[in-house]
Amino acid sequence: MRVKISALAALVAPLALAAVYPLLPEYQRALMSRVLILSIYSYGYAVCFQMIGLMSLGHAALFASGMYGAGLYAFYVSPDPLAALLVGVAASTLLSILFGLVSTRVGGSYFMIGTLLASQALYLAALHFNEVTGGEQGLVLKKEATIVGALGPLLSELDARYFTSLAALTIVIVCVTILSHSRLGRLFHALRDDEGKLEALGYNTSALKLVAFTISGALSGASGALQALLYGYIGAGYAGILNSVEPVLWVLVGGPYIQVGPLLGCLAVNLLSDLARGLLRGHVLTVGAGLVAFAFATGRLRWAYRLLGVSRGRG
Amino acid sequence: MASPLLSLQGVSKSFGGVQALSDVSLRVYDSGVLGIIGPNGAGKSTLAGIIVGALKPDRGKVFFRGREITNLTVRERAALGVAHTHQIPRVFQSLTVYENLELAASRRVSRRDLDGIIREAAEKLGLNGLLELGASQLSSGQLRLLEIGMALLSQPLLLVMDEPTQGLAGLEVNYLSNILRSLSERLAIILIDHRVDFVASLSNRVAVMSRGRVVGLGRIGDVEVVEKIEAVYMRGA
Numbered sequence: 001m002r003v004k005i006s007a008l009a010a011l012v013a014p015l016a017l018a019a020v021y022p023l024l025p026e027y028q029r030a031l032m033s034r035v036l037i038l039s040i041y042s043y044g045y046a047v048c049f050q051m052i053g054l055m056s057l058g059h060a061a062l063f064a065s066g067m068y069g070a071g072l073y074a075f076y077v078s079p080d081p082l083a084a085l086l087v088g089v090a091a092s093t094l095l096s097i098l099f100g101l102v103s104t105r106v107g108g109s110y111f112m113i114g115t116l117l118a119s120q121a122l123y124l125a126a127l128h129f130n131e132v133t134g135g136e137q138g139l140v141l142k143k144e145a146t147i148v149g150a151l152g153p154l155l156s157e158l159d160a161r162y163f164t165s166l167a168a169l170t171i172v173i174v175c176v177t178i179l180s181h182s183r184l185g186r187l188f189h190a191l192r193d194d195e196g197k198l199e200a201l202g203y204n205t206s207a208l209k210l211v212a213f214t215i216s217g218a219l220s221g222a223s224g225a226l227q228a229l230l231y232g233y234i235g236a237g238y239a240g241i242l243n244s245v246e247p248v249l250w251v252l253v254g255g256p257y258i259q260v261g262p263l264l265g266c267l268a269v270n271l272l273s274d275l276a277r278g279l280l281r282g283h284v285l286t287v288g289a290g291l292v293a294f295a296f297a298t299g300r301l302r303w304a305y306r307l308l309g310v311s312r313g314r315g
Numbered sequence: 316m317a318s319p320l321l322s323l324q325g326v327s328k329s330f331g332g333v334q335a336l337s338d339v340s341l342r343v344y345d346s347g348v349l350g351i352i353g354p355n356g357a358g359k360s361t362l363a364g365i366i367v368g369a370l371k372p373d374r375g376k377v378f379f380r381g382r383e384i385t386n387l388t389v390r391e392r393a394a395l396g397v398a399h400t401h402q403i404p405r406v407f408q409s410l411t412v413y414e415n416l417e418l419a420a421s422r423r424v425s426r427r428d429l430d431g432i433i434r435e436a437a438e439k440l441g442l443n444g445l446l447e448l449g450a451s452q453l454s455s456g457q458l459r460l461l462e463i464g465m466a467l468l469s470q471p472l473l474l475v476m477d478e479p480t481q482g483l484a485g486l487e488v489n490y491l492s493n494i495l496r497s498l499s500e501r502l503a504i505i506l507i508d509h510r511v512d513f514v515a516s517l518s519n520r521v522a523v524m525s526r527g528r529v530v531g532l533g534r535i536g537d538v539e540v541v542e543k544i545e546a547v548y549m550r551g552a
Contacts, residue, residue, distance in 0.1 A: 183421070186414050190407040197405045200367070201469055202393040202422050 010259035014170040036165035042262035044219030045247035053192035058115030061122040064239035066092035066221025071234030079145035092221015100213035126236040138235025326375030350518030357524040396472035419465035
């Protein structure tokens with residue numbers, strides 16, 4: 001029953017986001033567009049962190065590889081946003097496989113350190129090759145190379161960003177919901193519960209981790225590619241450490257239902273962070289305070305989850 | 316005599332300065348129960364770890380169906396037909412009973428037959444009313460049965476059971492005895508337990524261990540074996 005409720009919530013969420021759009025003031029529409037793109041990143045991160053229990057500190061590199069793949073293709077090769085999107089997703093998928101082949105052979109803190117180092121290497125490479133990437137300052141894409149430009153005759157910039165990101169997010173939610181209820185999803189949950197036991201049943205757990213990491217990276221890269229193609233900008237800042245830490249908080253705050261948790265967590269943290277921006281200096285402080293508060297409140301949240309009838313942590 | 320299913324030859328294992336196993340040699344045949352008894356620290360669980368591949372011996376060799384498996388991993392040994400149940404049952408807590416059994420069976424059973432085989436196994440183990448329940452909601456006895464069910468659905472040739480009665484009440488032990496008795500007719504079981512009566516009632520042969528060595532091996536009624544059991548439990552020899 002819980003599974004059905006969470007799957008239903010996953011389908012209702014995009015409808016609610018579409019319905020609420022006309023009611024939002026212009027600033028909130030722009031803000032929500034950004035948050036919806038980041039929610040795709042949040043789902044990508046959740047596949048790795050929530051489904052198989054691997055905490056990566058290098059997902060910013062996977063997000064950025066999608067962004068650079070799409071952005072550089074649109075900037076240097078062809079102003080075709082659809083082809084650029086595919087190139088972005090392919091780039092992040094390839095990088096995920098390379099990262100995963102090395103990092104998924106280890107676990108725990110070694111995995112975190114490995115992914116962090118790999119991510120920092122990509123960040124430094126983006127800065128080093130600044131004549132190609134634009135470095136910290138970044139590159140601005142021509143409008144016709146972006147999705148906003150392609151949808152220009154049909155939709156306003158604001159509408160194009162919101163509904164494109166919402167459509168992409170809906171596809172991701174449906175895919176993740178199907179994945180979590182598939183046999184592969186059950187294997188991912190089993191892997192998180194007890195890797196040794198799964199190995200003793202004859203499963204190749206390294207291969208399973210690599211598959212999960214690659215799916216996670218491809219979704220993160222899709223988010224990065226959409227970011228580039230909806231806002232027409234790519235920059236090394238997206239490959240920084242903060243962009244690796246934020247999804248940890250989104251997934252933790254979002255709770256145990258993978259169908260809706262990454263969206264709820266990303267919405268809650270980013271909307272609160274935006275509210276706090278006027279009160280506190282910088283959202284870095286908000287994110288840090290959020291992580292500390294979460295660490296202290298974990299016991300209470302568990303209680304809240306139990307109260308809601310959530311105990312299995314998978315949905 | 317038929318060739319053994321499993322054979323250990325001169326296996327030794329130490330942890331730091333502690334000699335956990337010393338020159339252990341054993342043979343297990345295609346069916347029946349080999350009981351392994353001995354007090355705490357005798358090396359029983361280390362022996363189980365070496366058989367299933369969780370531990371590598373410092374010296375000696377392990378053979379399975381005539382093939383040396385000393386350096387094979389747990390997964391490779393599982394693929395050959397070695398299954399293991401643990402002292403504290405290990406199941407997938409976030410999955411249902413059905414899903415646990417399904418993961419165990421699906422590597423060996425075709426998708427078409429899967430449901431029927433899972434339900435049949437659940438019925439034999441008394442888990443048929445619990446299939447939709449989360450594994451985290453089971454009692455310790457039910458968890459034990461679920462782990463056994465998972466091991467059986469992986470269709471092993473050899474089942475290594477480490478302290479299966481731990482945490483079970485008297486009635487549950489009797490129930491487990493009946494299940495193991497019927498299983499032992501079609502697969503080989505290595506039964507490691509501290510309850511001598513439980514092991515004795517089920518085993519065709521018993522190995523008595525003390526301080527990392529097999530000090531007695533034979534049928535439970537053999538005078539020599541009984542003397543060794545008395546010696547290791549009463550006098551700590």
